[in-house]
Amino acid sequence: MGASSGRAYIGELTEARDGERTLRVAEMHRFENEAVYVGKHMHWDILRLLQEIKRGIRKTFQAGYAPSTLGIDTWGVDFGLIDGGGELLGNPYHYRDPQTEGLIEELSGRFGADALFAASGLQFMPFNTIYQLYAMSKAGSAKLGAAKTLLLTPDLLTYLLTGVPACEFTMATTTQLFDPRTRSWNGPLLRELGIPDSLFLEPVAPGTPIGRLSDEVLEELRIPSVEAVAVGSHDTASAIAAVPAGDEPFAYLVCGTWSLLGTELSEPVLAPETLSLSFSNEGGVGGTYQLLKNIMGLWILQECKREWDEAGEPVGYPELVGLAEAAGPLRSLIDPDDARFYGPSDMTAKIRAFCRETGQPEPRDKGEFVRCILESLALRYRQALGQAEQLTGRTFGGLHMVGGGIQNKLLCRLSAGAIGRPVWAGPAEASAIGNLLMQFVAQGAVADLADARRLVAASFPVETYEPADSEQWEKAYVRFLTLRDS
16 A cells, blocks of 8 residues: 555466466555545544455455465554554544654754664654654643554554554664664663653564454455465565565665665665765665665655646646656756645645746646656656765666656656666566565565565566766756755
């Protein structure tokens, strides 16, 4: 499940005529995932999401499949609270809820930014679990006071299906409350913040069986028993597991509502420079750490489309990309990570304002808005790729792009131009594929992460985009850096 939609997939291992195994994946169910506004707060409609997951399971059996395992991956940081009787205490907050405004500055001032970073290795983002919990603690939340267990979103959904509480490692590392040096919860920090450390379960590794669907779920769906597995439950970790890279160090971009650009390492990088460049160390499958940067991503385009749709001007993504293709190149640029673009609503007005403030022409139509967004993202990718090389001392020959965003071929082409290196795009459904791969690891059908990536390379096509218009992109990059400093 992503921040805007959810999908249920079935995965099967098949053997080709030459004896090489491949992975076949088919979509069984798709549904929207939208925030629910209640008063001043944004929430996830967690029970509807649970119901949609059940529909996906039912449809899979109705289609004639008999899956032995299931796994759930979602976005990071968000959570539900469970009381002593095992009941969910209200709908979880959405990570874009405004309750955390100003808390990065408050906690950085209280503990010191360097010390706070060293405690988690995470980029300071307003949605991190630490700020959500601290906001609830400051507000005297009755839910927090009544809670016995905190379950991050995929763990919560697995619990609602199985009745078995668990905490998966990659999700734990998104909270800013997990110590990457000890690979355990940061008890002293939790106590300093007034958050009971008893809320947190000991993390389990991806590929760990959790428990079987409860009798109630089996009876409701009229299906045989299925075992739930803790996969790379953070969707980014699952997507990276499905990058069809070889043994050499590689750079990746997981492209969707958010863009996550980084590289895979055996240990976190906790140097002060990592903090100054706003990179994170997030857990990956196979005991890895992912040194990556969160970039605003296609959220900006999604919000523009929503604005146009609600204004009675509905237009599909293929048409929007076509309009952008026809627009002039590199006319207007934005900083995708400017704080104004984080919240929903009035996205076109925010883009216009940024352009006015930086002395650029404002986009005049849909094509120019989309072109502005995509080119600005591509230039941000170039900057982040260079920073990843700076932090690791590595040089990457190109960029592996995975995730739903690669269906936007214009973005892939622009990204190759901006970075001046090849872009290898595929697979699109990387999170689902990585999720399935860890289930096969749990079953013993796939040996390890390297074996899983060989399977991906044998199973899914990769499209290569070569760089072009290098002189034009070089000039645009200089402009872009000036805009980010303004």
